[in-house]
Amino acid sequence: MSEGVEKMPKWVPRAIVVFLLGAALLVAIAWMLFRVRSLIIVILVSLFLSFAIEPAVNWLARRGWRRGPATLSMFALILLAIGGFLYAMGAVLAEQITKLTAEAPGYIREIEHWLEARFGIVLETDALVAEFSTGGSAARLASNVAGDLVSIGTALMSLIFQTLTVLLFTFYLVADGPKLRRLLCSALSPKRQALMLKGWEIAIDKTGAYIYSRTLLGLAAFLVHWLIFALLEVPSPVPLALWVGIMSQFVPVAGTYLAGLLPILIALLHEPITALWVLLAIAIYQQLENYLFAPRITSQTMNIHPAVAFGTVILGASLLGVVGTLLAVPVAATIQAFVSTYIRRHELIDSDLLDDEGAESEVQE
Structure with a gap:
């Protein structure tokens, strides 16, 4: 007479179902986080900026300013500083690029003559010089940029939208900071x-x-x-x-x-x-x-x-x-x-491993 087959414990199917549901839930959460990763990054940046700005806003609030105008004032100051920096750097880069484009043929000729006089190496640089001359590829670079205005404009609009989103979140996190903390603490x-x-x-x-x-x-x-x-x-x-x-x-x-x-x-x-x-x-x-x-x-x-x-x-x-x-x-x-x-910090025991001078003396020995 053959022995009966052992029955599967009742908890096994239930455990399998729970495991599959948990795995599906984790996959769904990971998928949702991936889809909203841009929003998460925006919130993290906004939170960081709010932490950086809030001490100054609190200082103004203690002197009678309302939090909204105080936050707007800090925003204006920061944006003014960033705008001034970008304007200054843009002017420098534009000036130096123009200078490089204008003087590049002279640099190339000097290098050509130096190599020929010092090492006897003769280079044909007429084609390279022509690239920087009037009508050359490098000289036409500014005009070629105009053809990419659509893609540049699209990228710029996306950057502006993300920047405005960060500024909006940051403004509410700072201006309504106490109200937000009261809301969170109430739960x-x-x-x-x-x-x-x-x-x-x-x-x-x-x-x-x-x-x-x-x-x-x-x-x-x-x-x-x-x-x-x-x-x-x-x-x-x-x-x-x-x-x-x-x-x-x-x-x-x-x-x-x-x-x-x-x-x-x-x-x-x-x-x-x-x-x-x-x-x-x-x-x-x-x-x-x-x-x-x-x-x-x-x-x-x-x-x-x-x-x-x-x-x-x-x-x-x-x-x-x-x-x-x-x-x-x-x-x-x-x-x-x-x-x-x-x-909780505790008092340290005596050991050569904890002593800088002891460690140095052992190395010297």
């Missing part, structure tokens, strides 16, 4: 309300500290490079110094290299030896900033380890691209401050 228990408000306060403090420290370092970079460029007689010293101050401080990782590249190229067009002095001056100032200025300023505003900052920038770039690189450092500082607030 939480008193303990959770205190936790949420503490996190919000830390985020505002750390983001404000980040902007403050970057602004101080940017101002120092602007003043020093303005003096250097003026002494070296680099064209347009004020806009170039402004470029260095902003790009080196507010664009993580690559900002330092982008900041130095433009002044070096413009100095190279002016005088090659000047470009070498500009490169040397920028490199020296960067070392002074890294080891002297930045530690003193950030220790008073936002103390975060450089390795942690670099890692969070890479993580932010992987998750959100350019937006992630801009938000990474203040977000990391906020998380670090929030965690340190609720982590």
